[in-house]
Amino acid sequence: MTITPTKIQKKTDLLALTLPQLQQWLVERGEAAFRAKQIYNWLYKQLATDFSVMTNLPQSLRKQLAEEASIGPMIVRSELHSKDDRTRKILLELADGKLIESVLMLYPPLGESSPRATVCVSSQAGCAFGCTFCATGQMGFDRHLSTGEIVAQVLHFARELRATPWTAPGLPGSTPIDHVTNIVLMGMGEPLHNYNNVLQALRILNSPEGFNLGARHMTVSTVGLVPAIRKLSQEPLQVNLAISLHAPTDELRNQTMPVNRKYPLQELLAACKDYIAATRRQVTFEYVLLAGVNDTPEYAHLLGKLLAPLEQYAHVNCIPVNATSASYRAPGPDAIRTFRNTLFEHGVSNSVRAERGDDIAAACGQLRTRFEKSNRTTAP
Ligand code: SAH
Ligand code: SF4
Numbered sequence: 001m002t003i004t005p006t007k008i009q010k011k012t013d014l015l016a017l018t019l020p021q022l023q024q025w026l027v028e029r030g031e032a033a034f035r036a037k038q039i040y041n042w043l044y045k046q047l048a049t050d051f052s053v054m055t056n057l058p059q060s061l062r063k064q065l066a067e068e069a070s071i072g073p074m075i076v077r078s079e080l081h082s083k084d085d086r087t088r089k090i091l092l093e094l095a096d097g098k099l100i101e102s103v104l105m106l107y108p109p110l111g112e113s114s115p116r117a118t119v120c121v122s123s124q125a126g127c128a129f130g131c132t133f134c135a136t137g138q139m140g141f142d143r144h145l146s147t148g149e150i151v152a153q154v155l156h157f158a159r160e161l162r163a164t165p166w167t168a169p170g171l172p173g174s175t176p177i178d179h180v181t182n183i184v185l186m187g188m189g190e191p192l193h194n195y196n197n198v199l200q201a202l203r204i205l206n207s208p209e210g211f212n213l214g215a216r217h218m219t220v221s222t223v224g225l226v227p228a229i230r231k232l233s234q235e236p237l238q239v240n241l242a243i244s245l246h247a248p249t250d251e252l253r254n255q256t257m258p259v260n261r262k263y264p265l266q267e268l269l270a271a272c273k274d275y276i277a278a279t280r281r282q283v284t285f286e287y288v289l290l291a292g293v294n295d296t297p298e299y300a301h302l303l304g305k306l307l308a309p310l311e312q313y314a315h316v317n318c319i320p321v322n323a324t325s326a327s328y329r330a331p332g333p334d335a336i337r338t339f340r341n342t343l344f345e346h347g348v349s350n351s352v353r354a355e356r357g358d359d360i361a362a363a364c365g366q367l368r369t370r371f372e373k374s375n376r377t378t379a380p
Helices: 006-010 018-026 037-047 059-068 145-164 193-205 225-230 250-256 265-279 296-315 333-345 368-377
Strands: 075-081 087-091 099-107 116-120 125-126 141-144 182-185 218-222 240-244 283-289 315-321 349-354
Touching: 018 037, 018 265, 075 145, 087 145, 099 145, 099 283, 116 145, 125 240, 125 349, 141 193, 182 193, 193 218, 193 225, 218 225, 225 265, 265 283, 265 296, 283 296, 296 315, 315 333, 333 349
Parallel strands: 116 182, 182 218, 218 240, 240 283, 283 315, 315 349
Antiparallel strands: 075 087, 087 099, 099 116, 125 141
16 A cells, blocks of 8 residues: 655646636745746746756745646656657656657658657547557556646656657767657556546646747547537637547457447547538548458548548558557568558548657557566566
């Protein structure tokens, strides 16, 4: 049994507070509201991990912060870098011992576009939706992550890049990248199942006085929770939306994604159409390619027919499945090419996600699965 000291439980995680909330928190303690901006600067621009470095705050306030507040405490239990060092995955232990994964993906500059550093963020420990090809889905649901636990994952990699900027190998003249440019809610868990904490974290990371990451550099990926997609379309913060589609018929989707029984394709597509009408933004449809299951020319044709009416507002991201303990395999290059060409014939724009980080268990949930398995086998 683990006993958490009550003092830690009472501490306020500052990474969970928006700037106005931090101002209020300080005012409630008799402090001046302007201190909040100073603290925000320390947290999100200087990337401080300790109150003692916040030298423009009075000593008494620093002491009080140390006693009453925390800065997203998490322990890195394991860290893996891919051979090319462009994919770095960490296993984080939360205050209650739960384990989650976060990934940093580094992309060299391409043509006119600048290099990118994308953090793949977890929104829950485990997941309640049980997709058959997903390692996280096979764990079941532990709990929602708090806002601060979501923000802290991004800050971890921001600090790492600040300390050691990354230069693409083979491009010695290119500018090193020293900050996080994008975040994707594609780690463990279903972000729209933890709607409030996820949106709060995105608002905090978007704050110009703080981390200042543009909404267009944030992507929320969902299994297809229809009411939450509708709610998201009304948010002032216009993030990118990705829908995990993975099958073009209810029959097939019911088999691989149990959520489809609750929100079948017709309802999901209707919500996407309304989202597009409300936001005028393109939606990405993720399609994990499972050889012999959903990658046949017939399914490509059905997918093309399903999405063609969305015209330029739909983009399909074909993702060859990362092998998990389930027996799915990724299709070969010929099958992928045929699948994509069929989509093009329907006028549906699409791309294929380059496989990366396979050597470090890239698909989320796999590192934790491996870690727990090896711990079980080595435990007395
Ligand atoms: N719960 C959300 C976000 C997390 S999963 C969602 O499902 O969208 C992020 C993406 O990884 C989803 O598109 C998901 O279907 C995909 N994914 C899950 N398991 C995978 C695997 N084994 N190989 C490749 N992609 C996988
Ligand atoms: Fe959950 Fe997404 Fe995995 Fe499905 S794919 S089980 S929704 S994390």
